[in-house]
Amino acid sequence: MPFKNLQTDQAMVDKIWNRLDTSHISAILVTHSHYDHLMDVPYIHQKLRSVPSIYGSSTCYYTLQHQTYNLPTAKLVDVEAEASVAGKPGKWYYPLPDSSYRFMPLLAEHAPHVRVAFLDMNIKLYEGWYDSVPARLSKPKDWKEGQTLSYLLDFMGADRKTVKVRLSVITSACNPPSGFLPELAPADQHPVDISLLCVASHKYVENYPAKLLQNMNPRFMIASHWEDFFLRYDRKKKRGVRFTNLNKFIAKMKAIEQLENKWILSEPLVKTTFLY
Ligand SMILES: [Zn+2]
DSSP: OOSSEEEEEOHHHHHTTTTTTOTOOOOOSOOSSSHHHHTHHHHHHHOTTTTOOOEEEEHHHTTSSSTOOOOGGGGGEEEESSSSSSTTTTOOOOOOTTTEEEEEEEEEOOOOOOEEGGGGGEEOOOOOOOOSSOSEEEEEEEEOSSOOOOEEEEEEESSSSSEEEEEEEOOOOTTTTTTTOOOOOOGGGOSSEEEEEETTGGGGSSTTTHHHHHHHOEEEEEEEEOOOOOSSOOOOSOOBOOOHHHHHHHHHHHTTTTTTTOOOOTTTTTOOOOOO
């Protein structure tokens, strides 16, 4: 991957896209604005006939207004000010008029990417934020992290009031209490059915993911963001994302009794179906 003039590999996105059923996509939730999370969103959005809204931080909101993207501003939603903070619930967003699902953004954080031993420091790349539209987007550092968010995502029952299935989505390893569930009103309480957690940078957060899983107590967990996306994916030879030891994460997971046989590594291009 070249590190200047960084842009979406449209042929690659097309290839993957053609294997997916995208007809039901009605919202795009962005957790933070680094290029590996945000850069392909405008192209994906352009491919969706439903023209969904894109929800994310203030930095995400401004980054996506860059002239090259030509996205309708009315479809960009800055949810940062409405996020749950320090256990206090945030706003529930209902992307569809039928209220069949909803989500709440939560302020989260992003673990460092790499340790520099001789400085005795953990370093996080591409920090910072935008409060206006960036002048250029060409190098990885131009996609600034902004405020990292996580999301609670509820699929509602037929009455549109009770929660049928709850997902928690966390795409960056984070230090507790960041990532902990907010204290929800009694009517909004429901166990977490599926927790989607990030593998990358797990070693830079103490007791991750054990402490988070203790708080969340999910029925099932999906470990994501673990693969080395700089290389062609090889199912037989699982290679962890740079600076992350996948086997050590798997060993940590095996030590968590609560989740015995109740978690998987997400598999690129493999559809996972949950029956409940
Ligand atoms: Zn990141």
